[in-house]
Amino acid sequence: MKITKIPGLGRFGIYIDDVNFATITNEEWLHIGQLHLESLVTILRNVTIAPAEYERRMAQWGKPRHLADYQLGLKYANGGEVDPVDQAVTNQAKHIMASEVGPDSMIARVAGGRDKDGNPLGMFAEGELLWHSNESGNLCFSPFVSLLGVKNVVGSATGFVTTADWYEEQSSSFQSELDEMIIKHEFTPGKINPGLNMEQDLVMYRNMCPEPSEIPLIIQSPGGIKGLHYSVNTINSIKGMSHADSQKIFDHINKTLFVEKYIYDHWWPQDNDLLLFDNSITLHRRLGDIKNRLCYRIQFDIDNLDVSKNRYFKEPFASAYREELKKLKEFYQPKIAQ
Secondary structure, rough: OEEEEEEOOOOOEEEEEEOOOOOOOHHHHHHHHHHHHHHOOOEEEOOOHHHHHHHHHHHHOOEEEHHHHHHHHHHHOOOOOOOOOOHHHHHHHHHEEEOOOOOOOOOEEEEEEEEOOOEEEEEEEOOOOOEEOOOOOOOOOOOOEEEEEEEEEOOOEEEEEEOHHHOOOOHHHHHHHHOOOOEOOOOOOOOOOOOOOOOHHHHHHHHHHHOEEEEEOOEEEEOEEEEEEOOOOOEEEEOOOOHHHHHHHHHHHHHHOHHHHEEEEEEEOOOOEEEEEOOOOOOEEEEEOOOOEHHHHHHEOOOOOOOOOOOOOOOOHHHHHHHHHHHHHHHHHHHHHO
């Protein structure tokens, strides 16, 4: 196993080469997980791994989950007429999950193209994606995401920007201001993927920020690294500030954060790269041609790796996070145990 530094991303990001999933031990795989806690972005290059084995390995770090599934499950736990928007989201989700892997698989397809009936073959099926994090307006967002290149990924890029170095380079007075900021999140159609069709915009809405929410700007990653939870697709304003004053802060962050030394765009050199990335203080994007592209994606908890245990420094957010995470795990436990 060979480890080298990814260019960009400040002091974060590693490539790992020569990983053989046919012979790797559980201990070695958990070691890679521990390295990933420190690196925020980890790219295993040119691996050979079957989809079912990919899902099993991710589950060794923590249980896969999707907040949309959880939220809709709670909403209709006692029956009742299904809202048309929720029904549309559910219908789309049926086409997104990788049923070819297995009927209960938690793998989602990220794919271009449509089936013979016009249904998208995967999430984010059209166009480039702007900077975002998944489930960004939710207090209990999934902390880690993995993306496995399956076919036709050459010609596209998955990009990353980490926020920890930027935060540490700010003055102590500005850091103190940032520490106190609470971000109001709202979903805005087309903000992540301009021109996206309406049916997939509904999936974006349910996945990213189904209800207006408030989340601290400064949180910590599962590895205890402090940075910005700054998903450009859902940030709306700063609590206690006008939209105009909030935008001045956002404009400053955007101008100084989205620069070369914090960014790495992984232009896929081949299929079979496995990308692992933090979803708390790291943003990602997509560039290039994705018409015939297929990736498998899993987002998941990392109970077997997590050292920070709580994303939030401030109350009432830390307590609310603990309570909501408990409910989330109770919801998923029987489903995963089957």
